[in-house]
Amino acid sequence: MKPSHTLPWWYGGSLVVALFTLLPLYIMVKSSVSPPHDIFTPNPTFGVSALTDAHWKAVLASETLWPPLGKSLAVATWTMLAAIGVAAPAAYVISRLPWPWKYGVLLGLFASRMVPEVGIALPIAVRFLQWGLVDSQLGLVLAHLIKTLPFVAWILVGSFEAIPVAVEEAAEVDGCDRLGVLTRVVFPMALPGVAVAGLFAWLESWNEFTYALYLSLIDNTLPLQIYYYITRGSWFDSATYATILTVPVIVVTACLQRYLKAGYLAGAVKE
């Protein structure tokens, strides 16, 4: 048991941390529901004196919310599915590799993270323009996979390592062929890890900005739409859209945080 006289420090600290974390969010949400004269003043107020739903109504009624929302949703979901589909089998193979090979492959996956997006996006944007993939969902999914595939593979290697080879061998002894072992024993056991990795992939694609910036000319994703409002000065629109973008994220993160247990990351830490 910790000595009681340090307890207030921990709680005080956690209060400061929580405030610092929540203040910017509060201001953004407040801006989206404040009337203009509360914002266009050299002395903005901290409390909420007047509320207005005008901005929210305008945004929800305008036609311009649904296409970016739909595109972001579709791209994020496709990215998640593709990332799992491609990375999970590969991660399984990598987890069973002998150590020198495994180290090399993991290092390679890690190294791919080093590449700056502005560097890769450039030739890809030029090429996609020629192939007509600009503004398409397919093009953006491919670009998002550049970031998500190595990341998902990396997390899943840890998941698969947690499944002992003995389990596979036992299933083989019981008469399953290799494919059966994989589909009926191994992958179901790895499902929690796969689900977590998949949700991370979804989040990363939902929030992604740089590739969307290079690869979209007229069909925006939600983050790009917010950037459009920032550069085109609809002060309230940007606050409202930003809130819309953030709400599913907070919900997903809240669900995810239960799974961010020591186990998943400790495996990576022990590398």
Place this chain on the structure above:
Amino acid sequence: MPRILKRYALDGLMLLPLCLFLLAFTALPLLSCVVLSFTEAGSQLFPSWDNYRALFQDSQFLLALRNTLWLTGLGVSLQLLVGLGVAMILHNLVLGRGLVRSIVLIPLGVPTIVAGVMFTYLFGSAGYLNELLSRLGVITTPINWTQGDWLSLGVLLVADLWKVTPLVTLILLAGLETIPDAALEAAAVDGATGWRRFWYITLPLLRPALTMALILRAIDAFRIFELPLILTGKSTPVLGTLAYSEFYEYDNPFGSAAAATLLMGLIAACLMTYLGLVARRDVEA
């Protein structure tokens, strides 16, 4: 014989899509970018140092380089410190741990662009921070936070800190939870104070987690992009935004490729240096 072949064929098939994708969409564009950076703009001559020469003569580029280095160095150090602090708080909290953890993890999910928007409200000339400071009587004329120089760097540091620290906290928390309570209790019994326990037991055992957090953050910190784009614009360029504006505003993909290649070289160099130092220390130890 056929069974072994079938076994490895299946494995190969499972590994193949990932390898093909990485080849086509990471390795090839990377090569393309590097080749582009060595291609001269007008005559398409290859190889040529022209783009790099132009970059190093551009004072905006040197400024961007300086800013990137400062942001990474100071930023990562700050994030590790603060992340460690928050992790310690979470670790030692008994009541309400779940709630605080959920709150602390929120910035992880918030899109960076939204974080940029929020901080423009805070750090604008007519923003909330100036308002708070003038109400407290600290300042009389509003401070211009984003005009360039150290003040803007500070703003970017704070914004990045807000957004990114949860990741560091997570990693360090995982590391903290692997430290056996027994070791700490034994030290307490032996009369070690809280500080000594922390310094001589917790920190060394936390080394792998710290290393992982350091490497992960260093790689990402060099590539900072959205926050400078929105918060400070041209007044505080970084290598990422420089590469983007070369391509988008000045229609110069060659210069953009050169800036991006340099950025990557920077990341690789730092990583190698760090790993080299660590390896040497391990050998000596």
Place this chain on the structure above:
Amino acid sequence: MHRAVILLLGLFIGCEQAPEPSHNELTVMMGLAEVEWRVMREQVFPPFEHQHQVRLRGVQAEAPDAAKKLVAMHRAKRMEVDLITQDVLQLAPLVNAEVMEELSAYREAIPATALPHLIEVGTFDGTVFFMPYRPNVQIAYYNEEKFRAYELHPPQTWPELLAVAQRFHAAEGVGRVLVQGTLTPNTTTQVIEFIWAAGGDPLVLNDQGSVEALTFLQQLAPYLSPETRRADWNTVNAFLATESVYLARNWPFGIHLLVQEAGKTQIKAHHGWRGPVREAHVLGGEVIGIPKGARQRELALEFMQYLMSKPVQETLVSSLGWPSFRSDAYGSIQAWQEPYFAAVQEALTQAYPRPQLSYWGQLDRALTGAFREIVYEGQPVQATLDRYHWELQQGRQHNRR
């Protein structure tokens, strides 16, 4: 469970299909803010839609993106856009790629009351590619309350401008006058205006007029608002609205945003100030074009003439604060708008178009670089301009690809 997954997937696949335009749909591409789109959709589009039994589909694209997109669609032989309104500074890429239809036959459709410069801007080598739509010119916004409090008048000449800036700075400890100094094309426009006002040529950059202009800017620098570094055509409105700036030059669309939306009736406008030689404004704005291969070509031509017609132009003037290319379209403005439009029309008489160049990137870089070094870093004017003049010449050579 599996069925639900398949259903969801089907939904997303469905979402991906590019919407095939129904027989009576006209696709128009414009670069507008959300509030401007609202006016379009509520006031401008419906009468045309009713009259021609057609649905108008608006696509938002910023000028450089629009150019790239049209060229890409043209190359792929799939032109999905029927009509475009494009910024006058981004016309060259479209003409060079031969994407636009020739509209010389429609010269008679241009009314006699049209602004001549805006017609010239759409004509390349004698062929008309673009029809005039709306000119744009920057006016000087000022906070009347603050000016009156210090007993100042909006400046009409450079010395007066300097005096006003100094007065505000001395009284409040921080600059309240700004120039759009984000080192983007916004800065280029304002620097060009200063250079022209001193009789210089921005393409030469180290002639006497340019030196005079940049010297003046250097003198003004210490008294400029610190927001200058972040001021572009968008953020200037916010600075005026939150009163961190009392005098700034910007496009007239801010009239509506500031007075109507933000309720800042104390912000007035006048046409601007003279330099040593003359008063000069850069003529911006938009023109209408029809891309080759447009599916609804006939309808697009009708819409083009509709946009140029007097009633529509009057709507654009009174609802959006856009200057009209027709001098007879100011009939239905509201009383509160009159002084602003007086300022706009006065400024339009002194507005000149920027030359269409293939090396605009180099020009932007040279002008913003010179501004940065001279105004922000205080470098010697003549030497810096000489150096950028030389760099500009180099850039022109390089651009001959």
